[in-house]
Amino acid sequence: MCTAAIIAGGVARRFDGRAKGALAFGATSIIERQIAVLREITKTLLIVANDAAPYAGLGVPVINDEISGAGPIGGIYTALVHATADPVVVLACDMPFIHAAFLRHLVSVDQSADVTIPRTANGYEPMCACYSRRCAPHLRRQIDEGVFKIQELLPHVQRYEIGPDEISDYDPDGLLFYNVNTPDDYARALKCMDSDPSTSSYLDATKKYGGNR
Structure with a gap:
């Protein structure tokens, strides 16, 4: 059992x-695709957002940020406060x-860790990571001190890092952590989906990426 939280933020x-x-994104939206994926690993989902309106009707509770203006770290903190089960899978809404x-690997690889976090050649991926609710007080302290970089949490908790070699088993195309920050990013994501339809199939992805692990 785990909780899954999509961090949607604001507009x-x-x-x-x-x-x-x-x-x-295809016949649906990015967040609807994420919900479909997350429901494969848990039935307990929530969305953290400043505005619930864009996500009404998705069948997932929408929680307002506990601390306004804190950014992604505030979204993770809110998810941990409202989660009903450990661990908490955190996912940015633009991936x-x-x-x-x-x-599944993220959740199961080290269940004793406070944080299980992917680490690519470009650095950590804190917005696609697994957190214990034990991290909530640490995050609140960081926010209160004005330290908003999520990675600053890592030295203070027990962590497991999923390194590049481990990630490559699940990400042969290098798209796993692709995020849509700009209209150009969005256009590239759509082009990737159009050029390789299998990248858009969440429900078939276990066949393509590490399904036998």
């Missing part, structure tokens, strides 16, 4: 005030290529 200025998670096979 995106680069997208003319639209919520990134609500952007169309369209996440799949269930990797998330």
Whole structure:
């Protein structure tokens, strides 16, 4: 049993005030695809957002940020406070290529860790990571001290790092942690999906990426 939390934040200025998670992606939206993936690993989901309106009707509770203006670290803190079971899988709302096979590995690889976090050649991926609710007081302390970089949590907790070699078993195309920050990023994501339809199939992703692990 685990909790899954999609960190949706607020509106995106680069997208003319639209919520990134609500952007169309194939026949659905990015966040609807994420919900489908997360429901493969848990039935306990929540969305953390400043505005519930874009996510109404998805069948997932929407929780307002506990601390306004704290950014992603505040979203994670809110998720941990409201989660009903450990561990808590945290996922940014703008990552369209996440799949269930990797998330299962993320949850199961080291259940004693306070944080299980992917580490690529480009650094940590704190917005696709697994947190224990024990981390909530540490995050609150950081926020109160004005330390908003999530990675500052890591020296203070027991962590397991999923390194590049381990990640490669699940990410042969290098798209796993791709996130949509700008309209150009969004266009590239759509192009990837159109050029390789298998990248858009969440429910078939376990067959393509590490399904036998």
